[in-house]
Amino acid sequence: MNDSETKTRLIQAAIRLFAVHGYEGTSIRAITREANANLGAVTYHFGSKAALFEAALAEVVGPFRERIAAEANQAGPPLDRVAGIVRTFFEHFAEHPVIPQLILHVLASPQHMPEPVRSGLAANHAALARVIAEGQQGGTIRPGDARLMALSIAAQPVMLALMRHVLSQAIGLDQDDRATRTALTESVAAFARAGLAATGDPS
Amino acid sequence: MNDSETKTRLIQAAIRLFAVHGYEGTSIRAITREANANLGAVTYHFGSKAALFEAALAEVVGPFRERIAAEANQAGPPLDRVAGIVRTFFEHFAEHPVIPQLILHVLASPQHMPEPVRSGLAANHAALARVIAEGQQGGTIRPGDARLMALSIAAQPVMLALMRHVLSQAIGLDQDDRATRTALTESVAAFARAGLAATGDPS
DNA sequence: GCCGTTTTCATACGATCGTATTACATACAA
DNA sequence: TTGTATGTAATACGATCGTATGAAAACGGC
Numbered sequence: 104m105n106d107s108e109t110k111t112r113l114i115q116a117a118i119r120l121f122a123v124h125g126y127e128g129t130s131i132r133a134i135t136r137e138a139n140a141n142l143g144a145v146t147y148h149f150g151s152k153a154a155l156f157e158a159a160l161a162e163v164v165g166p167f168r169e170r171i172a173a174e175a176n177q178a179g180p181p182l183d184r185v186a187g188i189v190r191t192f193f194e195h196f197a198e199h200p201v202i203p204q205l206i207l208h209v210l211a212s213p214q215h216m217p218e219p220v221r222s223g224l225a226a227n228h229a230a231l232a233r234v235i236a237e238g239q240q241g242g243t244i245r246p247g248d249a250r251l252m253a254l255s256i257a258a259q260p261v262m263l264a265l266m267r268h269v270l271s272q273a274i275g276l277d278q279d280d281r282a283t284r285t286a287l288t289e290s291v292a293a294f295a296r297a298g299l300a301a302t303g304d305p306s
Numbered sequence: 307m308n309d310s311e312t313k314t315r316l317i318q319a320a321i322r323l324f325a326v327h328g329y330e331g332t333s334i335r336a337i338t339r340e341a342n343a344n345l346g347a348v349t350y351h352f353g354s355k356a357a358l359f360e361a362a363l364a365e366v367v368g369p370f371r372e373r374i375a376a377e378a379n380q381a382g383p384p385l386d387r388v389a390g391i392v393r394t395f396f397e398h399f400a401e402h403p404v405i406p407q408l409i410l411h412v413l414a415s416p417q418h419m420p421e422p423v424r425s426g427l428a429a430n431h432a433a434l435a436r437v438i439a440e441g442q443q444g445g446t447i448r449p450g451d452a453r454l455m456a457l458s459i460a461a462q463p464v465m466l467a468l469m470r471h472v473l474s475q476a477i478g479l480d481q482d483d484r485a486t487r488t489a490l491t492e493s494v495a496a497f498a499r500a501g502l503a504a505t506g507d508p509s
Numbered sequence: 510g511c512c513g514t515t516t517t518c519a520t521a522c523g524a525t526c527g528t529a530t531t532a533c534a535t536a537c538a539a
Numbered sequence: 540t541t542g543t544a545t546g547t548a549a550t551a552c553g554a555t556c557g558t559a560t561g562a563a564a565a566c567g568g569c
Contacts, residue, residue, distance in 0.1 A: 109516080125414055127330035131557060141518050146558060148516090204414070210468055211328055211410045216475050224476040245500065250477070251493035255462050262461035262468075265413055272419050273427040274453070290454035297448065298501030312546075334527065344548050349528060351546090 110148045112138040117159040122204035126156055126212065160209065161219035163202050167195055168223045175230035181238030185256060185299060186292040188231055192260035193288040197278075203264035228253055235299065245301045252299060259291045313351045315341040320362040325407035329359055329415065363412065364422035366405050370398055371426045378433035384441030388459060388502060389495040391434055395463035396491040400481075406467040431456055438502065448504045455502060462494045 116137035120129040131145045131152055138144070149155040174191045177184055196203050209220050232253035238244030244252075263270070263278075270276040278284050319340035323332040334348045334355055341347070352358040377394045380387055399406050412423050435456035441447030447455075466473070466481075473479040481487050 125328070125330060127328060130555075132555080141516095142520090143518070143558085143560095144516090152557065207410070207414045210472055211407070211414045216472060221472075221476045224472065228477050247496065248489065248493055250479075251490055252497065254466060254473070254479075254490075255494055255497040258465035258469075259458050259461045262465035263457060265465075266461075269413055269419060269424075269427065270457070273424045274431050276453075276457075286451065287454055287457075290451055291458055293450065294455065294458040294501040297503070298497040300500070333525075335525085344546095345550090346528085346530095346548070347546090355527065 109138070109140050109144055113140055113144060113148060113155065114159050114162055117155050118163060118201055118205070121156060121159055121208060122201040125208045126152075157217045157219065160205060160217050163199065163205060164219045164223035167199070167202060168226050170195055171227045172230050175234050180243060181234050181241065182243055182296055182299060184234050185231070185238070185295055188234070189256065189260055189292045189295050190288055192257070193264070193284070193291070196260065196264040197284060200264075200267070203261065203267065206261070207265050228257060231257055238299065243301055244299045255298065256295050259294070263287065263291070312341070312343050312347055316343055316347060316351060316358065317362055317365055320358050321366060321404055321408070324359060324362055324411065325404040328411045360420045360422065363408060363420050366402065366408060367422045367426035370402070370405060371429050373398055374430045375433050378437050383446060384437050384444065385446055385499055385502060387437050388434070388441070388498055391437070392459065392463055392495045392498050393491055395460070396467070396487070396494070399463065399467040400487060403467075403470070406464070406470065409464070410468050431460060434460055441502065446504055447502045458501065459498050462497070466490065466494070 113134060116134050117129075120134055120137060123129075124133075132142060134155070135142050135144050145152060145155050149158060171188060171191060174188050175184060177187065179187075206220065209217060228250070232249045235244055235252050235256075236249040239246060239249060267278050270278070276283060276287070278287065316337060319337050320332075323337055323340060326332075327336075335345060337343075337358070338345050338347050348355060348358050352361060374391060374394060377391050378387060380390065382390075409423065412419060431453070435452045438447055438455050438459075439452040442449060442452060470481050473481070479486060479490070481490065
């Protein structure tokens with residue numbers, strides 16, 4: 104069963120091309136060319152272009168989801184774990200720049216959201232909200248809706264990764280530069296800490 | 307000079323359709339049909355589909371940019387003005403839901419960013435950073451890179467607006483509901499305040 | 510070695526795309 | 540009233556799209 108060889112190359116090529124050109128902007132012909140496969144290979148292995156898109160999404164979302172979950176489940180003070188999750192977001196996006204772009208294209212689509220993306224986002228958000236709620240119970244994080252606070256935290260690394268090129272062109276912030284990326288990461292981590300921390304008086 | 311009639315309808319139709327279906331997903335035929343114009347109207351009035359896209363972007367970005375600038379230039383404590391800017395982001399996006407979608411499609415494009423979007427984003431970011439820097443000089447906002455802090459602030463309303471549908475499907479947060487939207491707005495405003503505020507001791 | 514299954518390949522089809530071309534209608538200046 | 544912009548309309552062109560079809564090739568169990 105040579106199920107893997109061509110099928111794998113198709114998914115890898117699809118991840119690259121969908122990320123750069125979007126769903127509409129990527130043709131099956133371009134994908135099969137990039138994967139050194141025949142034009143009919145996508146139809147044969149996945150049935151349709153849409154099915155290949157979903158498969159590509161599942162491929163990239165899974166590991167990301169697992170990594171965030173692992174970070175959330177670590178030991179230590181909740182505020183530290185939140186900062187750790189923030190850094191993990193930045194790191195994972197830096198290592199896999201294709202993810203923000205794919206997420207972006209999914210967000211841009213008005214259609215029903217592909218399942219792997221939906222469940223992945225839900226899982227990451229839930230993990231972060233859980234850590235925040237834990238900190239609230241322990242008194243180290245200020246009161247408030249933990250789910251909404253989790254959105255405020257997660258929105259930052261995601262948005263800044265999504266706007267990578269935009270920020271470079273519009274305000275001259277180059278995330279390809281290592282020092283810049285570190286400064287940005289630590290600024291967001293510090294902001295998250297300050298935004299969550301309980302006020303000094305433990306009344 | 308009947309320059310306006312058809313041309314205006316084309317821009318309005320383009321704004322609607324580009325926002326829903328993206329650049330690639332919107333055909334000149336769909337736009338002209340929606341605008342009750344002839345197929346050749348886009349080529350005649352704008353020269354190309356890309357030029358129409360830029361014109362549509364300029365149409366929606368301009369007023370948004372002016373509104374944020376007005377909010378930033380108000381009198382009052384910087385922390386209050388930052389919160390005001392946050393609320394303005396949410397309000398404007400709620401009133402013009404087409405803006406986040408159009409921005410999204412621009413972000414998703416790997417190509418050179420259209421000028422109206424670039425300058426609009428730069429202006430909004432600069433306005434926010436200026437207010438933050440002012441608060442730092444006055445001692446009400448904690449030290450840090452004002453430009454990066456401005457990114458942390460702006461990322462939240464933008465991202466949450468962009469993810470409108472996603473948040474609804476993935477974590478059941480319905481921004482069409484007025485109470486939910488208010489809670490979200492105030493949560494983000496409070497988060498921004500807490501994240502920026504100087505620590506109690508004015509050493 | 511043979512046969513049924515799986516995978517690859519070349520090609521064709523109908524649809525839709527952006528744009529160019531050409532003709533027609535309307536307005537205003539001379 | 541005639542000439543000239545200016546806008547609208549109908550249609551055609553070449554390109555590309557996603558998918559279907561059927562033959563060729565490779566593979567695995569016997």
